[in-house]
Amino acid sequence: MTEVVAPQDTAQHGLKAHSDGDWANRAPVQTRSDRPKSTNVSDFEVVTGREATWKFTPVAKLDALLNGELDGGRIPVTVTEAAGVTSEWIARDDARIGRAGIPEERGAAAAWSAFGEAHLVTIASDERTTTVITRDALDAAPRAGHTVIEAAPNSRGLVIIENSGAAQLSENVEIVLQEGAHLTLVSVQQWDDEAIHLASHYATVGRDASLTHIVVSLGGGIVRLNPSIHLDHEGANGEALGAYFADAGQHLEHQVYMDHDAPHTRSRVTYKGALQGEGAHTVWIGDVLIRRSATGTDSYEQNRNLVLSEGTRADSIPNLEIETGDIEGAGHASATGRFDDEHIFYLQSRGISEEEARKLVVRGFLLEVIAQIGDEATEERLQAAVEAELADSVRVAVKGA
Template sequence: MSQAVAENQAAPGGTDQHGLRAHSDGDWANRVPVQTRSERPKSTEVDDFPAVTGREAVWKFSPVAKLDALLHGELDGSRTPVETSPADGVTAEWIPRDDARIGRAGIPEERGAAAAWSAFGEAHLVTLAAEEPVTVAVTRDGLGDSPRAAHTVIEAKPHARGLVILENRGSAQLSENVEIVLGDGAKLTVVSVQQWDDGARHLASHYATVGRDASLTHITVSLGGEVVRVNPSIHLDHEGGNGEALGAYFADAGQHLEHQVYLDHQAPHTRSRVTYKGALQGEGARTVWIGDVLIRQTATGTDSYEQNRNLVLSEGTRADSIPNLEIETGDIAGAGHASATGRFDDEHLFYLRSRGIPEEEARRLVVRGFLLEVIAHIGHAETEARLQEAVEAELASSSASAR
C-alpha cells in the first residue's frame, strides 16, 4: 500500500477499502459489533470500559439504573466479613492484589466486573490440597447497604477433591469476581447460593480454568435479592477437562435474576454440560438466562450440550432465554442446545388433585420436583434440604401475596 493511500484511509472521511467511506461521526472502523464470544474486550481496569447505558449486548436485559452505584460509583474494596469452615487440607487467607495467584482463571469482559477488580484491596484465597473429599462453607452475612467490591480465589491443587459452598445472606450492595483454579486431575464442586435480603443487589463474575483430566461442577442457586446477576465462565483449556454448569432460580414479584453462562472449549477431548432451571411467580418477576458455548478450532473431540427450562407460575412474569453455540471445527463428538419456557402444566395438577392432593400442595410438589434436578447435584444433604425448604417458602410467600 502506498503512503498516500494509507494516509487517505487513516484520515477522517477518507476512502477505505472497496471505496467505503467513514461516517462523519468518526471511528467507523472500530464500530463493527463483536461477532464472536471470544472477541469481547478484556481488562482489569474499569476506565477501559465505557459507561453502561443499557444498550450494550451484555447489559440490555439488566435493570442498569438500579445498578448505577456498582457500575459507576466508588466501591469499598476493604475486606468483607467472611467465615470459612475448617476442614483437613484446606487453608484460607487474605492475599494482596498483586499476588501472582490472582488473575489465572480469567479477567473481566464488562464494566461491572472491572469496577470490582479495580477497587478490591485484598483477595480471599481458599486452597484445597487433600485428595480425600472435603466440604468447605464460605459464608458472608450482612455486608450492609454501601457499595462494595470483593475478590475470591478458590484453588484445588492437582488431584484434590472437594465441595466449596459460597453462602450469601443478609443485606448487600456487592460487585465481585470469583476465580476458580483446578489443577490436573482435581475434582471440585463450587456452589454459589444467593439468599440475600429483599433489597440486595449483587453482581458476580465467576471465572474457572480446568486442568488436564480435571472436573468442575459449578452450581448457582439464586433465590433472594432484588437484583442478582451471576455470570460463570468455564475455560476448558487443558485436554480431558470436564465442566458442568448447573443453576436453579426462583423469581418472585419485582425480582430480577440473571445468569450469563460461558463454556469455552479450547483443548481437545473436553466435555461440558449446562442445565439451568427457573421458576417465576408474581407481578414483575423477571429472569434472564444467556448460554454461550464456544468450541474452538483446537477443541477437537468436544462433547457439549446446554439447556435452559423456565416454569411460569402466574401472569405478569417474563423469562428471557438465549442459547448460543459457536463451532469452529467439524471434528467434534457432539454439540447441541435447547431452551423452553412454559406455563404450569394443568395435566400435572389434575393428576395430583385427582389423588386427593390440594391444589397449592400440588403446585409445590411440581415446582420442587422441577428444581430438584439441579439442587440434588450439590452433594451435601443439609444444604440441599435447606434450599428445598427455601423454594417452598418462596412459593408460599408468593401465593400469599397474590391473594
C-alpha cells in the same frame, strides 16, 4: 506544463468515521472469544443498557457499582475449618490472581480495579472435604470483592459460598482446578429484598479435572451472576447447574459461558427457574464456544423456566458457536411455560389437592438441581426456602384459577 493528478481514493466506499463516533474501529463483536478484556475499568465505556451484555439488566439501579467509588477493603467472611483446606488474604499483585480469567465488561472491571486484597481458599485434600464460606455481615455500602479458589492436583472438595443479609456487592471469583482435581463450587444467593449483587465467576479446568459449578439464586433485589468456565486442557469436564426463583419486582440474571479450548472436553449446562408476581424478571443467556482446537468435544446446554403467575418475564437465549466439525456432539434447548395441566390432573386423580399438586410439580422441577449439591444440610435448607416461596405463590394461583 506538468499536469498534476490527484491521488485516487482506494478506500472502501462508505467506510468513514461518522459524527457519532469512530465507526470504523467499532465493528460489532462477531464471536464470544473476540470480546475485549481488561482489569481496568477505564477501558470500558459507561454502560447505557443498549449493550448486548447489559440490554436485559436494570442498569439505572446499578450506578453506584458501575460508576461510583467502591470500598475495596476485606469483605467480612467466615470459613469453616476442614482438613487440607487453607484460607488467607493475598495482595492484589500476587501471581495467583488473574489465572482463571479477566473481565469482559465494566461491572467486573470496576470491582477488579477497586479491590485491595483477595481472599484465597486452597483445597489440597485427596479425600472429599466440605468448606462453607459465609458472607452475612455486609452492609448496603457499595463494595468490591475478589476471591480465588484453587484445587490442587488430584484434590477433592466441595466449596459452598453462602450469601445473605444486606449488600451492594460487585465481585470477581476465580476458580482454578489443577490436573486431576474434582471440585464442586456452590454459590447461594439468599440476600435481603433490597440487596444488589454483581458477580463474575471465572474457572480454568486442568487436564482430566472436573468442575461442577452450581448457582442457587433465591433472594436479592438484583442478582447478576455470570460464570465463565474455560476447559483449557485435554480431558477437562465442566458442569454448570442453576436453580432460581424470582418474586415480584425481583431481577435474577445468569449469563453462562462454556469455552472448549482443548481436545476431548465435555460440558453440560442446566439452569431451571420459576417466576411469580408482578415484575418478576429472569434472564438466562448460555454461550458455548467450541474452538478449532477442541476436537472430540461433547457439549449440551439447556434452560427451563416455569411461569407461576401473570406479569412475569423470562428471557432465555442459548447460543452455540462451533469452529471444528470433529466433535462428539453439541446441542442446546430452551423452554418457558406454565404448569402442565396433564401433570396436575394426574396428581389430582390420585387424591392430591390442586394446591399440593402444584407444589409437587415446582418442587421436583427445582430440586433436581439443588439435589446435586452433595451436602445434606445445605440441600435441606434450600428445599425449605423453596417451600416457603411456594407457600404464597401456589395458594394465590389456586384461588385465581
